Amino acid sequence: MHIAEGFLPPLHAAAWTAVAAPFVIHGTRAISRTIKEHPEAKLLLGAAGAFTFVLSAIKLPSVTGSSSHPTGTGLGAVIFRPPVMAALGTIVLLFQALLLAHGGLTTLGANVFSMAVVGPWVGYAAFRLLGRAPFSVRIFAAMALANLATYVMTATQLALAFPGQNGFVGAWSAFLGIFAITQVPLAVIEGLVGVLIFKALRSWAGPELSALGVFSRRRDHAGTKVDEAIHA
Amino acid sequence: MVLGTRQSTGDGETFIGTDSAATTHIEENHPGYTPWFQPIFEPSSGEVESGLFALQAALGAGALGFVLGTMRERRRQRRSAADDSSRPVSDPEPACDAAELQSRG
Numbered sequence: 001m002h003i004a005e006g007f008l009p010p011l012h013a014a015a016w017t018a019v020a021a022p023f024v025i026h027g028t029r030a031i032s033r034t035i036k037e038h039p040e041a042k043l044l045l046g047a048a049g050a051f052t053f054v055l056s057a058i059k060l061p062s063v064t065g066s067s068s069h070p071t072g073t074g075l076g077a078v079i080f081r082p083p084v085m086a087a088l089g090t091i092v093l094l095f096q097a098l099l100l101a102h103g104g105l106t107t108l109g110a111n112v113f114s115m116a117v118v119g120p121w122v123g124y125a126a127f128r129l130l131g132r133a134p135f136s137v138r139i140f141a142a143m144a145l146a147n148l149a150t151y152v153m154t155a156t157q158l159a160l161a162f163p164g165q166n167g168f169v170g171a172w173s174a175f176l177g178i179f180a181i182t183q184v185p186l187a188v189i190e191g192l193v194g195v196l197i198f199k200a201l202r203s204w205a206g207p208e209l210s211a212l213g214v215f216s217r218r219r220d221h222a223g224t225k226v227d228e229a230i231h232a
Numbered sequence: 233m234v235l236g237t238r239q240s241t242g243d244g245e246t247f248i249g250t251d252s253a254a255t256t257h258i259e260e261n262h263p264g265y266t267p268w269f270q271p272i273f274e275p276s277s278g279e280v281e282s283g284l285f286a287l288q289a290a291l292g293a294g295a296l297g298f299v300l301g302t303m304r305e306r307r308r309q310r311r312s313a314a315d316d317s318s319r320p321v322s323d324p325e326p327a328c329d330a331a332e333l334q335s336r337g
Binding site for chain 2: 001002003004005006007009010043044046047049050051052053054055056057058059061065066067068095096097098099100101102104105106151154158162164174175178179182183200201203204205206208
């Protein structure tokens with residue numbers, strides 16, 4: 001989903017940077033607040049960051065004959081809520097832009113918006129909306145949809161920048177053909193990996209996850225505020 | 233334009249990354265567009281690039297492994313602490329192991 005350096009017209013690059021910036025700033029604050037309120041969750045925060053770091057580095061071949069990589073942002077979005085992932089995802093994307101020439105600085109805003117903002121929010125929304133489903137189903141949906149939504153967003157960004165003769169819709173389906181189809185099997189894999197890793201986290205860091213309100217939103221834990229915000 | 237047919241590039245490579253497939257698509261359909269910014273640093277070859285990707289994966293996996301291991305150990309200690317407090321202090325196990333028995337002949 002990385003849009004290569006220089007491959008967004010200046011106006012688009014600037015616009016996406018402006019759109020993504022508030023999310024990243026809010027996310028940075030969310031991280032420091034989370035650490036202050038839940039110092040015991042630092043390890044989990046590291047796990048969420050590391051997970052995205054690993055998954056976004058692994059390019060996997062897919063059925064369409066092209067290869068792509070998962071994003072791993074659904075995990076952190078479920079545990080810490082999406083704003084935290086906006087900041088963590090930006091770190092990963094910055095690393096890749098500077099050291100791997102993968103993505104870019106001019107396209108960082110657009111890439112942050114698709115991978116670190118849209119993906120996590122869609123994944124988190126899926127997790128919340130499936131509130132009554134079995135836990136592994138919710139995790140699977142969160143991980144897979146965070147992954148897919150990222151690529152749909154990238155296709156949208158490119159179609160907006162390069163509508164071509166067929167207009168936005170034509171360009172959009174062309175870019176979706178490149179990204180999204182390849183991504184479907186990878187999203188399924190990511191969903192399954194997410195279920196496994198969550199099982200591990202659940203048995204090893206159960207108290208921390210409960211304190212963050214991942215499992216017991218409706219019970220009256222430390223996260224009463226979160227409950228109200230969500231159910232309002 | 234047909235979905236997913238962009239599997240081979242000029243050098244006959246299959247399983248090309250979707251990121252570069254998108255770039256190729258733009259170059260082909262918008263020949264007038266020139267990228268207006270170049271990466272500050274670019275890995276000097278494909279080998280160097282995949283090495284750096286491997287490094288990223290290794291850093292992430294190392295960190296993830298460390299975190300998971302630490303959490304597992306913490307839980308173990310929490311559990312044994314809980315066990316210790318719920319159980320009266322037991323006598324240490326008699327220190328007689330196989331090696332000792334063997335040396336006694």
